[in-house]
Amino acid sequence: VRTVAGTLERALQAAGLQVTGLGGSGRTDAGVHALGQVVHFDVPDARAGLPWRQALNSQLPEDMAVVEAGPVPDTFHARVSATAKTYAYTLWLEPGYILPQRRPFVWARNPLDLDALDRAAGLFVGRRDFAAFMNVGTPVKDTVREILSITRSPGLFPQETVLRFRATGFLKQMARNIVGCLVAAGRGKLGPDEVRALLAAGDRSLAPATAPARGLCLESVEYGG
Amino acid sequence: VRTVAGTLERALQAAGLQVTGLGGSGRTDAGVHALGQVVHFDVPDARAGLPWRQALNSQLPEDMAVVEAGPVPDTFHARVSATAKTYAYTLWLEPGYILPQRRPFVWARNPLDLDALDRAAGLFVGRRDFAAFMNVGTPVKDTVREILSITRSPGLFPQETVLRFRATGFLKQMARNIVGCLVAAGRGKLGPDEVRALLAAGDRSLAPATAPARGLCLESVEYGG
Numbered sequence: 001v002r003t004v005a006g007t008l009e010r011a012l013q014a015a016g017l018q019v020t021g022l023g024g025s026g027r028t029d030a031g032v033h034a035l036g037q038v039v040h041f042d043v044p045d046a047r048a049g050l051p052w053r054q055a056l057n058s059q060l061p062e063d064m065a066v067v068e069a070g071p072v073p074d075t076f077h078a079r080v081s082a083t084a085k086t087y088a089y090t091l092w093l094e095p096g097y098i099l100p101q102r103r104p105f106v107w108a109r110n111p112l113d114l115d116a117l118d119r120a121a122g123l124f125v126g127r128r129d130f131a132a133f134m135n136v137g138t139p140v141k142d143t144v145r146e147i148l149s150i151t152r153s154p155g156l157f158p159q160e161t162v163l164r165f166r167a168t169g170f171l172k173q174m175a176r177n178i179v180g181c182l183v184a185a186g187r188g189k190l191g192p193d194e195v196r197a198l199l200a201a202g203d204r205s206l207a208p209a210t211a212p213a214r215g216l217c218l219e220s221v222e223y224g225g
Numbered sequence: 226v227r228t229v230a231g232t233l234e235r236a237l238q239a240a241g242l243q244v245t246g247l248g249g250s251g252r253t254d255a256g257v258h259a260l261g262q263v264v265h266f267d268v269p270d271a272r273a274g275l276p277w278r279q280a281l282n283s284q285l286p287e288d289m290a291v292v293e294a295g296p297v298p299d300t301f302h303a304r305v306s307a308t309a310k311t312y313a314y315t316l317w318l319e320p321g322y323i324l325p326q327r328r329p330f331v332w333a334r335n336p337l338d339l340d341a342l343d344r345a346a347g348l349f350v351g352r353r354d355f356a357a358f359m360n361v362g363t364p365v366k367d368t369v370r371e372i373l374s375i376t377r378s379p380g381l382f383p384q385e386t387v388l389r390f391r392a393t394g395f396l397k398q399m400a401r402n403i404v405g406c407l408v409a410a411g412r413g414k415l416g417p418d419e420v421r422a423l424l425a426a427g428d429r430s431l432a433p434a435t436a437p438a439r440g441l442c443l444e445s446v447e448y449g450g
């Protein structure tokens with residue numbers, strides 16, 4: 001299986017650069033995009049000043065690029081030091097067609113009552129037990145997470161709307177599972193009381209299906225502050 | 226060779242729809258995108274009311290979609306009736322990387338003096354002989370065309386700028402050849418007098434290289450008015 005970390009490691013090898021302890025801010029599911037993934041690795045002090053971005057981008061395949069590279073304090077850890085993450089999910093709202101160039105980046109759902117969707121989104125904000133919105137995978141001790149905000153704004157194309165989730169942490173497929181639920185609310189299949197009941201019951205099998213990976217993008221990871 | 230017209234014809238066949246006289250507003254080079262290509266075809270009167278968009282989109286491959294379909298007067302011809310076309314060319318201005326999702330849609334040129342580029346663009350507007358900006362292909366009698374406007378505006382991403390060419394007609398690869406010249410001007414390799422001399426000489430071999438197809442998109446075709 002091709003992974004972001006594995007691809008980066010191969011590019012480093014191809015550039016003749018020895019690094020250790022490479023780690024990312026977290027794994028993204030296959031098909032999920034990223035504009036702001038963060039990784040760290042250890043290099044000998046003497047190599048800290050190398051043009052790392054250039055060295056990596058000259059070796060990386062066309063579907064991956066390093067936007068920025070630079071030294072960080074020894075204590076920095078891409079996952080452990082992260083204080084918040086923002087994921088964006090793009091919905092295609094126009095019926096009848098999808099622009100081909102947007103197909104790998106959107107989920108087409110229409111018609112949607114966006115007011116109902118926004119109202120449902122409000123129910124997810126805050127510190128809550130998201131057990132009903134975690135897919136089976138690595139067992140976690142604690143399914144409580146804090147969503148700092150869920151906002152909706154225009155997308156790159158006028159036919160799109162973007163849901164943006166900022167949280168201190170996400171469970172496995174949590175953003176995609178919440179989107180599945182918000183879209184069900186926007187299609188009139190789920191009222192506010194039912195959303196509240198889903199959150200309270202904590203049972204994944206009762207909640208709507210996971211939204212497709214392609215609409216999701218890890219936009220940014222925050223550190224400190 | 227796979228073409229837009231051929232792909233459309235296969236989709237019509239797959240949908241069991243017999244049409245005749247299919248024609249587009251013009252051919253786009255391989256690798257050039259289109260958001261606003263226009264085609265016409267003849268159908269028996271009894272079938273004019275079919276849901277053509279739906280029938281076609283259910284058969285078209287993922288990289289092509291019909292945005293709108295409807296009846297037009299018998300006299301309408303996608304190419305002959307066109308009064309103007311607009312092509313957009315996207316330049317990626319940020320050095321050091323290209324966002325992978327934008328790679329098929331941009332040409333990365335930097336650094337660029339955008340004021341110099343804009344000044345050069347002004348020299349192309351109007352009714353002129355564009356012989357120096359036509360690639361060899363089907364011979365044409367007349368190499369005079371009229372560019373109504375060349376404007377530059379922000380792209381989908383903040384690292385991009387978009388050159389938009391509106392003209393009553395384009396010679397083969399004319400937009401891409403003008404972009405090649407404008408980028409040379411933006412890189413300080415060509416002054417206004419040299420641009421004027423290129424236009425006057427009408428010799429393709431003296432002009433800068435053709436810009437890559439991937440940055441170009443046929444945005445719209447105008448009819449009437």
